[in-house]
Amino acid sequence: MQxxxxxxxxDDNSFIREGMKIILQSYEEIKVLTTVENGREAVDYCLKYDVDIALLDIQMPYLNGVEAVKQIVAQTKTKPLILTTFDDDHYILEAIQNGAKGYLLKNAEPERIREAIRSVYQGNSILEESIFNKLKSNLSGQHSSNSGFDPELFTARELSVIDLVAKGYSNRKISQELYISEGTVANYITTILSKTGLEHRTQIAIYYLTGRINS
Structure with missing residues (x-):
């Protein structure tokens, strides 16, 4: 079944908002219920209606995307997906901590945006590799002075899995990258969660990037 x-x-930019609607509506599996111009309207709509994905800009009036993510995750079953520019490091990390399921760049190809929406809908988290590499580079100094992330806790293969989870790879993509079965990937993730006391994949990304374990 489809x-x-x-x-x-x-998004507070009507051109981006309506342009994105036209693009996404062209895909038969995506139904854009509405477009709104700030985070407050997004939260209110998700509280009233059954919404699978909320695609949110970060910088919006009244309520920004970071705070909207926090309220949507706390009060609804909607999965927030950030639509961001390339230079919002602290906003991106805060949004991850608030429960955002993924990040898209505004200049991403339409097919890439579609793929990310489908992946988040299916329960995966998405972090654009360019954003991941930028965050990892900017936070590398923190790792050296932050004892929170302990690579000695993990095997070499577990570290490889953590790195790919943090990049937003699905279990299938990780299995293809590492030449192991999806079941084996799932077992590694279960072990990683057990070792860290974390509950889900997005928290693994936070832990790996920041050295902090967040509930």
């Missing part, structure tokens, strides 16, 4: 992804788009 999936139907019910989503909203929140």
């Amino acid at each position: 999936m139907e992804i019910r989503m909203i788009i929140a």
Whole structure:
């Protein structure tokens, strides 16, 4: 049966907002329920209606995307997906901590955006590799002075899995990258979660990038 992804788009730029709607509506599995121009409207809509994905800009009036993510995750079943520019490091990390499931760049190809929306809908987290590398580079100094992330806790293969999880790879993509079965990947992730006391994949990304374990 064909999936139907019910989503909203929140951006204070009407050109981006409506342009994104036209693009996404062209895919048969995506249904754009509405577009809104700030985080407050996004939260209110998700509280009233059954929304699968909320595509949110970070910088919006009244309520920014970071705070909107926090409220949406706390009060609804909607999965927030950030639509961001390239230079918002601290916002991106804060949004991860608030429960955002993924990050897209505004200049991403339409097919890449579609792929990310589908992946988040199916339960994966997405972090654009360019954003991941930028964050990792900017935070590398923190790792040297932060004892939170302890690579000695993990095997070499577990570290490889952590790195790919943090990049937003699905279990299938990790299995292809490491030439192991999806079941083996799932077992590694279960072991990593057990060792760290974390609960889900997005927290693994936070832990790996920042050295902090966040509940």
